[in-house]
Amino acid sequence: MKRVYVNEQWCLGCHLCEYNCAFANSGIDDMVKALKGKDIFPRVHIEDGEDGIHFAVSCRHCKDPMCVKSCIAGAISIEDGVVKIDRDKCVGCLTCVLVCPYGAVAPGPNGAAQKCELCLQNSCGAPACVTGCPNNAIVYEER
Amino acid sequence: MSEYVIIGNGTAAVGCIEGIRSADSESSITVISAEEHHVYSRPLISYYLEGKTDLEKMKYRPEDFYTKNNVKLIYGKAVKCDSKKQFITLADKQKLHYDKLCLCTGSSPFVPPFEGLDKVKNKFSFMTLDDALALEKALDKKAKVLIVGAGLIGLKCAEGIAERVGSITVCDLADRVLSSILDSKCAAVMQKRLEEHGISFLLGDTAVRFEKDKAVMKSGKEVRFDILVLAVGVRAETELARQTDCEVNRGIVIDTSMKTSTDSIYAAGDCAEGYDSSIGANRVLAILPNAYMQGRCAGINMAGGSSVFDDAVPMNSIGFFGLHCATAGSYPEDGEVCEEQVCGGIRRLYIKDGRLYGYMLIGDVNRAGIYTSLVREQTVFNEEDIDKLKKFPTLAIFSYESRRKKLGGVV
Numbered sequence: 392m393k394r395v396y397v398n399e400q401w402c403l404g405c406h407l408c409e410y411n412c413a414f415a416n417s418g419i420d421d422m423v424k425a426l427k428g429k430d431i432f433p434r435v436h437i438e439d440g441e442d443g444i445h446f447a448v449s450c451r452h453c454k455d456p457m458c459v460k461s462c463i464a465g466a467i468s469i470e471d472g473v474v475k476i477d478r479d480k481c482v483g484c485l486t487c488v489l490v491c492p493y494g495a496v497a498p499g500p501n502g503a504a505q506k507c508e509l510c511l512q513n514s515c516g517a518p519a520c521v522t523g524c525p526n527n528a529i530v531y532e533e534r
Numbered sequence: 535m536s537e538y539v540i541i542g543n544g545t546a547a548v549g550c551i552e553g554i555r556s557a558d559s560e561s562s563i564t565v566i567s568a569e570e571h572h573v574y575s576r577p578l579i580s581y582y583l584e585g586k587t588d589l590e591k592m593k594y595r596p597e598d599f600y601t602k603n604n605v606k607l608i609y610g611k612a613v614k615c616d617s618k619k620q621f622i623t624l625a626d627k628q629k630l631h632y633d634k635l636c637l638c639t640g641s642s643p644f645v646p647p648f649e650g651l652d653k654v655k656n657k658f659s660f661m662t663l664d665d666a667l668a669l670e671k672a673l674d675k676k677a678k679v680l681i682v683g684a685g686l687i688g689l690k691c692a693e694g695i696a697e698r699v700g701s702i703t704v705c706d707l708a709d710r711v712l713s714s715i716l717d718s719k720c721a722a723v724m725q726k727r728l729e730e731h732g733i734s735f736l737l738g739d740t741a742v743r744f745e746k747d748k749a750v751m752k753s754g755k756e757v758r759f760d761i762l763v764l765a766v767g768v769r770a771e772t773e774l775a776r777q778t779d780c781e782v783n784r785g786i787v788i789d790t791s792m793k794t795s796t797d798s799i800y801a802a803g804d805c806a807e808g809y810d811s812s813i814g815a816n817r818v819l820a821i822l823p824n825a826y827m828q829g830r831c832a833g834i835n836m837a838g839g840s841s842v843f844d845d846a847v848p849m850n851s852i853g854f855f856g857l858h859c860a861t862a863g864s865y866p867e868d869g870e871v872c873e874e875q876v877c878g879g880i881r882r883l884y885i886k887d888g889r890l891y892g893y894m895l896i897g898d899v900n901r902a903g904i905y906t907s908l909v910r911e912q913t914v915f916n917e918e919d920i921d922k923l924k925k926f927p928t929l930a931i932f933s934y935e936s937r938r939k940k941l942g943g944v945v
Contacts, residue, residue: 440930461823494901
């Protein structure tokens with residue numbers, strides 16, 4: 392299946408992916424209205440390390456995911472290889488945050504956990520972080 | 535074709551079913567459930583009372599789970615296990631043969647023999663859905679509630695009913711809340727949050743005697759109540775295993791393939807005493823993720839596969855009134871404790887010999903899983919990387935090459 396992969400050497404640390412992600416998942420069609428003056432909850436985040444390194448981290452859609460095995464509500468499942476959270480079922484206990492070795496799950500605006508679902512559930516249809524990355528530092532492909 | 539029997543219908547049982555079916559789609563699986571409910575998540579009962587979930591959403595697996603996995607579900611109680619002839623007898627005398635058996639019997643509330651407890655009419659445990667439904671019926675906006683036990687169960691109960699009762703007092707023999715997962719400093723932060731929401735505490739004190747609507751404490755204090763919740767602790771349910779020659783300590787002893795000491799019998803979940811890699815010894819780790827992983831490992835092995843689960847560590851994610859807390863690992867006394875106060879919360883890391891042994895985070899728990907994985911994998915780092923870790927959980931501590939594999943490959 393296609394996943395989001397990171398080419399660390401190309402990442403400029405511009406954080407555009409975070410904004411594109413938050414916009415794509417906002418359900419609002421105007422970027423300014425969606426993001427301006429608001430706390431944003433992107434599902435991809437850039438780690439800015441010391442020594443000038445930057446890299447994006449989002450859900451790896453692991454083959455044997457810790458979050459799925461650990462979810463106390465049975466709210467995380469795998470559908471055609473995509474790890475998905477049923478946010479209506481989620482009670483926000485954050486056990487998924489406790490176990491994800493990549494730090495790729497985080498609470499969203501209403502406390503329920505959220506993470507990258509490859510923009511398959513929103514109107515983009517393909518990861519907005521990838522589409523908007525100016526330097527091909529994040530790609531969406533089969534590996 | 536084999537006959538698989540699973541005693542219990544909780545998280546470990548689901549793990550076991552999914553484990554078996556990953557390797558054997560044909561053979562029969564029978565689940566014996568003492569509770570007459572579709573598999574639900576027990577830790578959600580407090581969220582149910584709080585109104586954050588409902589009976590439908592509490593189902594741990596979808597409605598068609600048993601049918602899809604070709605599982606025969608029997609509501610009943612297994613009372614006898616004959617490990618020589620490989621038979622299980624139910625309370626209604628029904629006999630079931632098994633080729634492979636998995637004990638997922640969980641735990642049950644431990645109630646100390648308090649004097650006068652029988653005089654209390656409105657008393658509840660807080661473990662099962664039926665407990666929660668019974669408690670719910672007794673809830674009243676004016677009710678005074680006494681909860682005995684300031685552990686995970688007692689406090690989640692307190693949070694769940696806080697808006698639906700008049701007052702809540704929680705007592706515990708320990709001198710702090712959540713004593714099984716937090717040290718005094720972290721516990722104090724959590725206690726403060728609970729108190730801000732109207733919950734009062736009597737710590738280092740316990741009930742010695744009950745009257746109809748009153749507890750007399752060790753300190754001599756008297757606490758009046760309309761509702762009593764007993765959340766002192768739980769005990770592994772090991773009765774069936776004891777009838778066989780399975781080794782049983784605090785729980786049913788299992789190896790890293792989830793096998794008990796008796797042929798063809800496996801155990802998983804809160805009833806089992808498995809390997810805890812953080813202490814290098816067996817112990818009961820009664821946490822939900824562990825139950826699933828043990829169950830799954832057992833299931834794969836029952837079906838002839840080979841699975842090992844040898845990296846379990848204690849870990850908990852729990853929150854009260856919006857204040858989250860994440861903990862994992864062990865807390866060596868001879869190591870370094872790195873502490874930082876961060877926006878209303880606290881971060882404590884327990885470091886020794888270049889390794890993160892354990893941590894407690896209160897407030898900001900974001901990306902705690904990076905810490906958990908380092909505890910679980912027992913990764914050793916140099917001082918410079920440890921310094922990075924102390925600031926926040928980060929993947930920047932790994933080498934470029936290792937990150938390339940993690941973020942640029944299929945994992």
